[in-house]
């Protein structure tokens with residue numbers, strides 16, 4: 156079994172990379188969904204401060220790898236030879252996945268400079284998005300305090316996302332195809348990624 160995880164600073168392009176993987180027919184487990192689910196379970200609004208508060212609380216109560224551990228059963232349940240995990244936030248999560256999946260765990264970091272990420276955030280308009288570059292900087296710091304920097308440093312591959320979406324789609328597809336090729340069983344619906352830009 157191969158697990159590919161995307162790691163990167165906020166708005167670097169992890170969800171976009173996961174969308175590409177999903178379009179290729181690879182099952183995707185989104186770590187942030189574990190936190191969003193917990194926010195809703197606690198009856199809170201899914202905004203940036205509540206997501207951050209619950210993420211911090213989960214890690215404080217259950218350990219820095221709490222979210223990763225909650226994802227392992229979901230990963231195994233897919234029954235797929237190749238699974239993508241979106242949203243590794245810290246080195247403890249990387250260690251948790253490496254312990255569970257050994258060399259089958261591949262970490263891909265996605266890099267884009269803060270100015271580029273902020274301009275993309277402004278266009279994205281997600282409910283938990285920040286409306287100033289200072290807000291994004293604070294979010295960066297929060298994520299770095301969870302060990303994001305160490306996780307990025309521990310990656311096996313880096314993809315730069317500082318160019319057009321078309322270039323990013325091409326680069327991510329190429330990297331994923333390499334790993335798909337080395338799996339004995341391909342995902343059932345191995346779709347084309349040609350129509351991704353139109354969605």
Ligand SMILES: Nc1ncnc2c1ncn2[C@@H]1O[C@H](COP(=O)(O)OP(=O)(O)OP(=O)(O)O)[C@@H](O)[C@H]1O
Pocket residue numbers: 163164165166167168169170171172275276278279316317318319320321323
């Ligand atoms: N190369 C690109 N060109 C233009 N827009 C892009 C590019 N890559 C990503 N985007 C857009 O930038 C925004 C941020 O990307 P995305 O949501 O994938 O980031 P993320 O790393 O998942 O963010 P977060 O950590 O905040 O969840 C999205 O609206 C995405 O469609």
